[in-house]
Amino acid sequence: MGEASLHVERNTRTASLAGTLVPRPERPHPVPVGQLTDLLLGQSPPITCWRFLPRQGDRFVFEKGVIMFAHNTEELSHLEVIGSTVAMLNKGAKGQLAEAVEEEADLYRSLTAGGNDSHTTALLYGGGPALTNSAGVPWSAAYIDTIDELADLRSNIAAEARAKIIYERLINVTDDAGIKDALGFLMPREIAHQKSFEKALHSIQPNFPQGKLPGDPKFTSVYFDLSKGDDVRGPWNEGPEWQFDGNPKLAVDGGDGTARVNVPKADLETLKAMASRTASNPDVDPTTGADLGAGQETTTK
Template identity: 45%
Template sequence: MFHHVKELQFNARVSKPDVRFAKLLLEQFGGPNGELKAAMQYFVQAFGCRKAYPAEYDMLMDIATEEFSHLEIVGATIQMLLTGVNGELKNAADESDLNQMLDGNAAKENYIHEAMINPQFFLVSGGTPTLTDSVGNPWNASYIMGMGDLTADLRLNVGAETSAKMVYENLMKYTDDVYVKESLRYLMTREVAHFQMFQAALENIKPNFPPGILESDPRYSNKYFKMSKGDEFKGPWNEGKSPELGEDWQVINNPLDHIHETNGLLDEKSVGTNRTEKSVQENNKKLSEERKGIVDAATMPKNGVMSWSVYEEGLEENTVLGKINK
């Protein structure tokens, strides 16, 4: 159940109209890294958590709802930046008013040029925000990413917040309006906050690596294939221990020779790790049973009835069963 409150979450303000920046800001309204994408991604991901992971469900729904609030802030800011355009487009009887608003014929020609790049923004929307990116590509559900596994989804969300933060950071370079910058900085900051929330939720799930259920093959999980020739660079990605599994990195300096020597890696041996094929299969089975048990216990019907929400303990179940018995 959603309840709309007319006041914005943040008091968005604009000092003057700016049609060009309004068009740029569409990137966060209907773009692939925008607020609608984030809201819908977290909203969809939450369904799989409702029973099995109720705390994470609450978090995903809370953040998804806040993202809708951010979409409202962006839309309101775009509308304020278009102040004058909407009204003048309604003045169909006298084109001179639009020409005057655009400060002469040269400005009007530029307006037409902008319309040719993104015609819907001016010709179809009538001076209101559109669910497109800054160059007119319509919002697309393919922007939404979700794997149905909580640890994988949380990692996807950390990436989504990172991308959105960077877009706001870049947008701030293209406006001199201190009030608009104020709103953009607020929105950028909330992306950082959400990043931390998703990261904390991920760390709260044990084990959380690798994403999903099945462990990786210990023959290949700590191999670093040196695929380039030139300067030698070392770092925590190819020396010392791997950050998640704690295995010793094994550098393959001559990948082609190694492939030939190991029969296309079929004869590869586990080196630098305590994991074995036996321990991997045992852990796979153990975690599979554990995760299945959590989901089944939370989602299996009780007395033949499945209910998404329980408004009062036992009331809904008794009412439905009573109707069935009648």
């Protein structure tokens, strides 16, 4: 007979899980937890999207706001899927740590197998994940960027693309069929969101450049060749849209490249006084702490 096991469930049947997939890992296993935290608390994955999409939805007009709130709700359900997966994976480690069912060395090896570093998470957080990514970096509200409708749509497209790659890499490093099923559902949803944001962006015409002010035509289509070595040419720097400048001037405005500002007379006098007070004397060679520390002889009276 096979080893007896207890089927443990977590109540995830909530409204936030509508239109999603309930995770069912094959067994508790702490190794993947450290990697899965990238999906919980990384810069691009669900929690960041969940926080910035409502800010965009409040500011976007008409149908674009509806799109943001729809995707925002789904990102919340994705957080639930990933969080539930992490909870299921940590079930065994949580009990082992609490009850000390193994010898110390065996327990440590089981938690750190395969180079896994989530033992830190398990020890400090009672078998649960820390609010950090796999590198130990805490999630930050600084990840939330929202500035302009067109710029935000492009940012959302990039965020979905990055999240898709993270899901793909995690699928490649796990052998748990249940985890693969969950990630295999979530990854295509990033593709769907990216397609939706792309359609929303390109349904606005024109959509480039962002904002209202036009760029100075003297600079909007110039490619400055500032690299050394063989020049690689292509549609990104040649053709009817581009003026290729192979030898850029020091200052494109025709000046000598020196930064200048007109300082008021009162401030100028103050700056001169400060420069005089803090001026160095080039005619002396003082003995310094570094000299003394190096054993340099000093003259004594």
